[in-house]
Every structure is written in structure tokens, then in C-alpha cells.
Amino acid sequence: MASQSITFIGIGNMGLAAVLALLKSDSSITIWNRTVTRPQVQTAVGAGAVLEEDLGKALSKSAMVFICLLDYGKIRQSLEAIRASSPSVLAGKTVVNLTNGTPRQAREMHSWLQETWNVERYFDGAIMVTPQMVGGPHSFLVASGEDEAAFSEPSRLLSPIGNPQYLGPDIAAAARYDLAALSTMYGLFSGSFIGMALLKRSPNPSIGKIVKESIVPFLTALVPYIGEIATAWDEERWEDNMGNPVLMQLEGVRNIVAACEEEGVDSSFMTNLVNLMEKVVEQHGGDAGVTAVGKLLLKD
Structure with missing residues (x-):
């Protein structure tokens, strides 16, 4: 050619x-x-x-x-x-x-x-x-x-x-895709920074080994869960908790925030998620799925 x-x-x-x-x-x-x-x-x-x-x-x-x-x-x-x-x-x-x-x-x-x-x-x-x-x-x-x-x-x-x-x-499709992917990445970074900050408060603040050998494999195993949430959102399966009720998850996130306050770590990345999960519990009950958090982000 x-x-x-x-x-x-x-x-x-x-x-x-x-x-x-x-x-x-x-x-x-x-x-x-x-x-x-x-x-x-x-x-x-x-x-x-x-x-x-x-x-x-x-x-x-x-x-x-x-x-x-x-x-x-x-x-x-x-x-x-x-x-x-x-x-x-x-x-x-x-x-x-x-x-x-x-x-x-x-x-x-x-x-x-x-x-x-x-x-x-x-x-x-x-x-x-x-x-x-x-x-x-x-x-x-x-x-x-x-x-x-x-x-x-x-x-x-x-x-x-x-x-x-x-x-x-659609001329806007690529920009939307790009920002969606980056948002997912930076959301991962946000939670990762909180987790690493908590680990830095331990008596042995060297975190590289535990993050690489334990937390990264944990996150890798959870990545497909994001796809399942997306499918549940498409199908509006707000009650499907996939074995993880939103109230149970909410307690976990609340504990992260509480631990941050106790350990002197900024928890602001997490506080909005707590608020959204509480709204899901109000609207759908504690046995609902976390997927309903997504629809709360849409400003109709």
C-alpha cells in the first residue's frame, strides 16, 4: 500500500x-x-x-x-x-x-x-x-x-x-467511553489511597509487599463483579443483592469511615458513597443490591 x-x-x-x-x-x-x-x-x-x-x-x-x-x-x-x-x-x-x-x-x-x-x-x-x-x-x-x-x-x-x-x-461516544473508563480507574485509585493510608498507620508502615501480594489479587478477583453490577443495572434488578445485601455493605463502608476518623485518615472519598447507600436502603430495603446506587447518580 x-x-x-x-x-x-x-x-x-x-x-x-x-x-x-x-x-x-x-x-x-x-x-x-x-x-x-x-x-x-x-x-x-x-x-x-x-x-x-x-x-x-x-x-x-x-x-x-x-x-x-x-x-x-x-x-x-x-x-x-x-x-x-x-x-x-x-x-x-x-x-x-x-x-x-x-x-x-x-x-x-x-x-x-x-x-x-x-x-x-x-x-x-x-x-x-x-x-x-x-x-x-x-x-x-x-x-x-x-x-x-x-x-x-x-x-x-x-x-x-x-x-x-x-x-x-455519535460524535460524543468516544469521549463518554474514555471518561467512563478513567472514572472507574480513578475510583479504584481513590479507594486504594484510603486503604494504603490506613495501612500506613500500622506499627510497620511498609505497605508495598502487602498491597502487591494480597490487596491487588483481592481487587483482581472482584473486577468481574463490576460487570455483573452493570448487567443488573441494565435489567433494573435493584433487589438482586448477588449474595451481598446493601445494608451489610453499608456497615462495612461505615466502618471504613469510622476507622479513618480513628486513625487520622481523610475519609471524604467514602462519605458520599455512605450517603448513597443509605438512600438505597431507604428506597429498597436492606436486602437490596448495591446496584441501585448507580441510578441515584443520574440527575433526571
Whole structure:
């Protein structure tokens, strides 16, 4: 297959990892970054990417543009700076935005790029692994927008970064998926920090061994339980406690909060969960399942 030219905007840690993976394919990569002196930029150039310091010129080099900046505001700021000098530089092009953002930002960026810049195709997306994992066997990314047929060429070009997964025509789907996955991860981190803080209050505050050898396997065994909760939510099985009544779980969480108060650990990550579980008990009884906590988060 013929070589494809790609312009990649944003060479931070993730952008560099993506560019290095892309350079292993048959694509020629033009890069642009707001700060050209960043070590990541120099590393990308050393690996074979072509640095273009002028954003308008960088965008003019390719019909396929990948963006990976800090946030959506930086995208607008960067493009607005060249709008007067290069008003048609994105006309007819395909843009794949790998910047982390919200569903609303994805929708607004889609409209802005099409209406103001006359972009032909816009896909919102996210790389779903850390920079160290990009290009590896477990690396994958998600994208949404347009239709699956239109995504075939971007999918092929993105594949060196990770396995591309198309989530459908809803432009906000990838952002929603990305934040849902990150929320799950940071929820795990939140509880983990409380647990590790409690362990740090012990007479022997060395926690690495017990976390790695005992708590991590415990969490790993519980991960499938999250999937069961999701299925129960889909089916509105609020009374199904899966052998773990919500009142029993509530007592456990209350004890975590009490222990934090006793041991001098901030329990604020947990207090909202206590409040929600108490509402479930009020609405469905103590024998209900914890799944009903989820629906309480929806602001109807």
C-alpha cells in the first residue's frame, strides 16, 4: 500500500509515543508542537518525524490530521492563531482528535471544525493506554463520528498505535467511553489511597509487599463483579443483592469511615458513597443490591 502522509499535532508524552509507533509504519509524519524545544519533539525528530514550526504549513502537508493536545481549549487557541493567515488549511481534510475531553466538547469541536474550517470528516477519539503501552499488544484506542466506512482509512493509519475500535456515529461516544473508563480507574485509585493510608498507620508502615501480594489479587478477583453490577443495572434488578445485601455493605463502608476518623485518615472519598447507600436502603430495603446506587447518580 502506498505511503500516507500524516500531520500530528501535539508532542507531549502521549503524542510522542503515538508518533514513534506511527513511524514504524509506512507513513511519513509531519509534527507540530507549540514548544519546539521540548525534549519529546527532539526525540520525535531524531526518530524520523519532520518538524514544521508553522502550524499552517504543518497542516497543509497532509490530508490526514491527528491531534493530541492537553485539552480542547488548546486546539481552538492554536487554530484561531492561524485562522486569518490560513483560513482554508483544513478544508476537505480528515481530522482525528485524540485529546481528552467531555462529550459536549466533542460535539462543539465537531461543529466548529466543520462550520468554520470546512473539515470533511471529524472523528473524536482517545488512546486508552498509558504512553508506555502505546504500540504494544494491549494498546487500543476508541473513535466515534461519521460512519464506519469513513473510518476505515483512519483506522488503518491509527493501527500502529493500537487496535482501533469504532464506537459508532455519535460524535460524543468516544469521549463518554474514555471518561467512563478513567472514572472507574480513578475510583479504584481513590479507594486504594484510603486503604494504603490506613495501612500506613500500622506499627510497620511498609505497605508495598502487602498491597502487591494480597490487596491487588483481592481487587483482581472482584473486577468481574463490576460487570455483573452493570448487567443488573441494565435489567433494573435493584433487589438482586448477588449474595451481598446493601445494608451489610453499608456497615462495612461505615466502618471504613469510622476507622479513618480513628486513625487520622481523610475519609471524604467514602462519605458520599455512605450517603448513597443509605438512600438505597431507604428506597429498597436492606436486602437490596448495591446496584441501585448507580441510578441515584443520574440527575433526571
